[in-house]
Structure formats: C-alpha cells, structure tokens
Amino acid sequence: MEKQKHMLTTEEWVDHLWEEEKTFLQEIGRIPSESGNEKRLQLFLADYLENELGMETAWFTPDIKKLSRHPGFSPVEWGYEGSPNVIGTVRGKAPSKGKSLIFQGHVDVVSPDPVSMWSCDPWGALQKDNKMYARGILDMKAGVTAMIFAYKALQAAGCEPASDFMIQCVVDEERTGNGALAALEEGYTADAALIPEPFGQNASTAQLGSIWFRITLETAEEVNVAEKGMLFMQTLEAYENEINQRRRPASFSDHEKPVEVCIGTFNSGDFPSNVPKKAVLECRCGVFPGHDPADMKEEVKERILTAARKDSWLQQHPPDITFFGFHAEGMEIENDQTHFFHTLDDVHEKVTNTPAGRQALPVTTDARFFNLYYDIPAVCYGPDGGNIHGVDEWVDLDTMKEVTKVYAAFLADWCGVVK
Numbered sequence: 447m448e449k450q451k452h453m454l455t456t457e458e459w460v461d462h463l464w465e466e467e468k469t470f471l472q473e474i475g476r477i478p479s480e481s482g483n484e485k486r487l488q489l490f491l492a493d494y495l496e497n498e499l500g501m502e503t504a505w506f507t508p509d510i511k512k513l514s515r516h517p518g519f520s521p522v523e524w525g526y527e528g529s530p531n532v533i534g535t536v537r538g539k540a541p542s543k544g545k546s547l548i549f550q551g552h553v554d555v556v557s558p559d560p561v562s563m564w565s566c567d568p569w570g571a572l573q574k575d576n577k578m579y580a581r582g583i584l585d586m587k588a589g590v591t592a593m594i595f596a597y598k599a600l601q602a603a604g605c606e607p608a609s610d611f612m613i614q615c616v617v618d619e620e621r622t623g624n625g626a627l628a629a630l631e632e633g634y635t636a637d638a639a640l641i642p643e644p645f646g647q648n649a650s651t652a653q654l655g656s657i658w659f660r661i662t663l664e665t666a667e668e669v670n671v672a673e674k675g676m677l678f679m680q681t682l683e684a685y686e687n688e689i690n691q692r693r694r695p696a697s698f699s700d701h702e703k704p705v706e707v708c709i710g711t712f713n714s715g716d717f718p719s720n721v722p723k724k725a726v727l728e729c730r731c732g733v734f735p736g737h738d739p740a741d742m743k744e745e746v747k748e749r750i751l752t753a754a755r756k757d758s759w760l761q762q763h764p765p766d767i768t769f770f771g772f773h774a775e776g777m778e779i780e781n782d783q784t785h786f787f788h789t790l791d792d793v794h795e796k797v798t799n800t801p802a803g804r805q806a807l808p809v810t811t812d813a814r815f816f817n818l819y820y821d822i823p824a825v826c827y828g829p830d831g832g833n834i835h836g837v838d839e840w841v842d843l844d845t846m847k848e849v850t851k852v853y854a855a856f857l858a859d860w861c862g863v864v865k
C-alpha cells in the first residue's frame with residue numbers, strides 16, 4: 447500500500463513529484479532561450495518561483511556600467527534588454543539553525559545550429575526512455591529543474607529552510623558570466639552555492655578560465671585575405687600546444703590537453719569568383735587557474751602580430767584584434783575538507799550509495815565568481831547526458847532525479863529546516 451502522503455520524506459517526495467518534474471523540464475525545454483533572449487523563459491520561471499513556490503522574486507538586468515569596473519566583468523558588444531536575472535528568495539525563520547544557501551543555474555543556451563542535422567526538433571524536448579532531447583536540456587535546464595524541484599519536495603514534506611535560501615536563474619553564462627556577476631554585485635550572496643552544471647555528480651574543485659577574441663582582416667586591394675587569415679590558424683594551433691606544455695596547476699595534471707584554442711568562426715568572401723575583401727576569425731582560448739586573462743590577451747596579441755610580421759603584405763597591413771565576451775579567470779579550491787564539502791559528500795553518499803568524488807573541469811562556469819571575488823564556496827554538481835552544445839543534446843533523466851534528491855538533502859542539512 448502506498449504510504450500516506452503526509453508521511454513521505456523529502457526524498458520520497460522527489461519520487462512522488464517525478465512526473466511533474468519531467469513535465470516542467472519539458473515545458474522549459476520548449477522555450478528557446480539563446481543568450482540575449484532569455485526573457486520569455488525568465489517570465490515563466492519568475493511566475494513559478496513566486497506563485498507556485500511562494501518565493502519573494504526579484505527581476506533585474508545586468509548593469510553594464512556598474513559591472514564594468516569589476517575584475518570579473520567581461521566586455522560586451524550587446525545589451526541586456528532581453529536578459530533579466532530572476533532571483534527567488536525565502537527568508538529563514540530560524541537562521542541560527544543553519545547557514546544560508548544559493549542554488550544557481552544559468553538559463554541561456556547556445557545556438558541550436560545547424561538545426562537540419564538534428565534528428566528531432568531542438569525545441570521539442572522529446573522524451574525517449576530515460577533521455578530527453580533539446581538544445582540546452584542538458585546545459586542546463588535539467589539542472590535548473592532539479593534545483594527548483596529539490597525545494598518543491600522539501601515544501602511538500604512540510605518543511606521550509608530555517609536559514610535564507612535563494613534560487614538564482616541567471617543570464618548570459620555562455621558568452622560572459624555577467625548575469626551571475628550582476629546577481630552577486632546586487633547583493634544576492636549567501637554562505638555557499640551549488641550550481642547544477644551538467645558535468646556529473648562529482649563536486650568540481652577547479653576550472654579553466656577563458657578569453658574570446660576576434661581577428662579582422664580587411665582590404666580594398668586584390669589580396670586574398672582569406673588565405674592570410676589561414677596563416678593565423680597555424681599560429682593559434684602552435685600557441686595551443688605551447689600553453690599545454692607549460693607548467694600547469696596540479697588539478698589539471700591528468701588532462702591530456704586541457705587548454706583549447708578554438709577557432710569557432712571563420713567568415714570570408716561573398717562570391718566564388720571574387721577575391722575576398724574581408725576575413726574574420728572569432729576564437730576562444732582557455733586560461734589555466736592562476737593566469738591573468740589580461741596577460742593571456744597580451745600574449746595572444748603578441749603571437750598574432752609576430753606571425754603577421756613574417757608575411758610581407760600582413761607586415762604592412764596588420765590585422766585588427768578585438769577582445770570581447772569572456773574575460774574569465776580560472777580557479778582552484780584549495781581546501782575541500784570544509785563543512786560545505788563534508789555536507790555535500792554525506793548527502794551524495796546517502797542518496798546514491800556511491801563514494802563522493804571530485805573533478806577539475808576543463809571549462810569555464812559561473813562558480814568562479816563566488817570563489818574568486820566573494821569568498822563563498824561554490825561547486826558544480828549536476829546531472830549527466832550527452833552532446834553538450836552539439837546536435838541532439840540530451841539529458842539522462844535518472845541522473846536528474848538523483849541530483850534533485852541530493853540538492854533537497856543538501857538544502858535541508860545546510861540551511862536546517864522548520865516545520
């Protein structure tokens with residue numbers, strides 16, 4: 447016989463609410479939310495936090511002028527009109543029973559292009575067995591769903607956090623991280639934060655930084671600038687090898703090639719019979735923890751201009767180099783034997799019956815802001831899946847359920863509860 451509802455534990459409530467949780471994921475998976483166009487999804491989430499969960503809800507766009515003085519700010523070539531942050535807060539009624547906590551997730555996703563290569567609609571959120579498919583379903587709408595339903599399960603079990611608790615839905619993580627920075631700068635801080643980025647159920651204790659840059663070649667002369675641009679592809683490949691051969695932080699000693707220089711776009715020319723007049727390369731470069739992104743930028747610039755000086759035409763017509771988007775430091779957490787990690791390890795082991803692990807992420811996440819600039823312990827711990835940023839992106843729903851249970855248990859342990 448089914449246990450009476452009022453007898454269910456928080457963990458059992460996650461099971462009980464599971465169909466509803468999957469439907470919620472499907473609903474938000476069907477709302478396109480590419481960076482710069484998060485507003486529609488944010489309206490949905492703000493309404494849910496306020497009316498379904500009874501949270502006090504704040505809504506604001508990142509203030510570029512205010513943020514631009516911060517060392518963690520990334521320069522932008524776009525505005526934030528379509529990108530409001532949403533913060534749901536519950537004020538703890540017995541704060542002495544625990545510590546305050548943030549669950550934070552980004553709601554922006556990368557472009558689904560090329561859509562024609564998908565075997566399903568990237569905004570269809572199709573479920574097949576224990577997988578759901580959509581752009582951003584893994585990165586990171588499943589995590590956002592898990593953190594929301596963790597709190598919902600706690601409420602359903604008749605409890606509220608004893609200390610202050612926030613659900614932060616932030617924007618523009620995929621290009622800058624300025625959404626998360628804005629939330630912290632507006633004063634939405636706490637004693638710790640969990641971010642359900644989809645890199646699996648090992649707490650992250652290190653991550654890379656990253657920088658973005660654009661190389662532009664333009665001329666009215668009969669010189670093929672596309673061919674000139676290709677010279678820089680070799681330069682950047684050599685630079686990538688150079689960085690990976692340097693002395694690196696211990697966290698990344700087991701990674702074969704942690705730092706990538708990705709030439710993400712290369713656009714040139716407009717007609718098969720015409721010599722291209724313009725070539726533009728846009729690139730991302732990883733940054734080891736401890737390295738200043740500003741220094742990396744100088745180095746990138748120097749490498750490109752040195753290569754240009756070896757070509758007679760480029761010597762006279764050096765490329766324009768612009769830095770935009772990511773200006774992100776890497777980070778390493780030195781002490782993983784704190785109350786925060788012990789709490790996470792305990793609830794992980796209790797829920798999953800497997801030992802707790804650690805990992806160093808060869809990517810950039812919003813966790814850096816908390817650790818680097820606010821002295822707030824923050825890790826990524828989230829669901830699993832496949833094809834992140836790729837065609838047919840999918841999430842493993844079983845891992846989302848487990849993460850929901852771990853977050854619910856962490857919330858109860860860390861904040862304490864009142865009935």
Ligand SMILES: [Zn+2]
Pocket residue numbers: 552585586619643644
């Ligand atoms: Zn992400």
